Amino acid sequence: xxxxTQSSRYLVKRTGEKVFLECVQDMDHENMFWYRQDPGLxxxxxxxxxxxxxxxxxxxxxxxxxxxxxxxxxSLILESASTNQTSxxxxxxxxxxxxxxxxxxxxxxxxV
Amino acid sequence: AQTVTQSxxxxxxxxxxxxxxxxxxxxxxxxxxxxxxxxxxxRQMILVIRQEAYxxxxxxxxxxxxxxxxxxxxxxxxxSDSQLGDTAMYxxxxxAGGTSYGKLTFGQGTILTVHP
Numbered sequence: 395x396x397x398x399t400q401s402s403r404y405l406v407k408r409t410g411e412k413v414f415l416e417c418v419q420d421m422d423h424e425n426m427f428w429y430r431q432d433p434g435l436x437x438x439x440x441x442x443x444x445x446x447x448x449x450x451x452x453x454x455x456x457x458x459x460x461x462x463x464x465x466x467x468x469s470l471i472l473e474s475a476s477t478n479q480t481s482x483x484x485x486x487x488x489x490x491x492x493x494x495x496x497x498x499x500x501x502x503x504x505x506v
Numbered sequence: 507a508q509t510v511t512q513s514x515x516x517x518x519x520x521x522x523x524x525x526x527x528x529x530x531x532x533x534x535x536x537x538x539x540x541x542x543x544x545x546x547x548x549r550q551m552i553l554v555i556r557q558e559a560y561x562x563x564x565x566x567x568x569x570x571x572x573x574x575x576x577x578x579x580x581x582x583x584x585x586s587d588s589q590l591g592d593t594a595m596y597x598x599x600x601x602a603g604g605t606s607y608g609k610l611t612f613g614q615g616t617i618l619t620v621h622p
Contacts, residue, residue, distance in 0.1 A: 425608055427609075427610075429612075434515070434614055436510075436512075436597060436612040436613050436614045436615050437597065437610075437612040438612075439609055439610075439611075442609065444608070482549070484551065486551075486610075492539065492556070492558070493556075494539070494541045494543075494553050494556055494599075494601070494610070495551075495553075495610060496553075497550065497551035499548070499549050500549045500550075
């Protein structure tokens with residue numbers, strides 16, 4: 395089974411800090427995604443990547459950037475954390491359209 | 507643009523009974539995939555069932571089955587013989603082709619509680 399590992403389960407950061415959320419997969423999947431999950435809004439796509447050094451904006455990219463230097467690692471960066479970025483962040487990987495996504499267990503980020 | 511709507515924020519059911527979660531979607535694509543994901547309190551998202559739009563037969567996975575109504579753009583999930591372990595948030599999701607290739611669009615989620 396594909397394993398998707400997010401480095402932190404809970405994270406508390408201060409407003410204005412630069413925050414890195416790390417995601418690592420142990421299979422050779424090209425597609426990786428970052429979502430944020432908020433009550434009543436479901437999951438919303440922030441950024442995704444189809445290959446190394448390749449990235450595309452999702453639906454809500456403002457205030458975020460990403461990095462994919464190696465195929466197995468996809469990092470989400472909050473350039474200057476704000477309280478409205480307090481949320482659950484989920485990383486996912488995908489083999490192909492038919493099989494859907496495999497998710498990490500999420501990072502609950504609180505910005506104070 | 508593609509959208510997914512789950513109109514039931516919360517539902518509850520007694521153990522061993524059957525419950526149906528509703529989902530409607532919209533897309534202009536003809537080739538798409540629909541999914542139901544389960545997120546228990548552990549937060550790990552788990553794929554429950556998938557449906558390919560070009561297949562008329564409704565997908566079934568053990569106690570989980572879907573009612574896929576393509577013309578009505580409806581994709582409901584039926585859970586039979588509900589168990590306490592089914593307590594979770596359930597998300598309906600759509601993967602359409604075209605310019606949104608690869609992107610999963612999620613509904614708002616339905617919290618299901620199974621009571622003993």
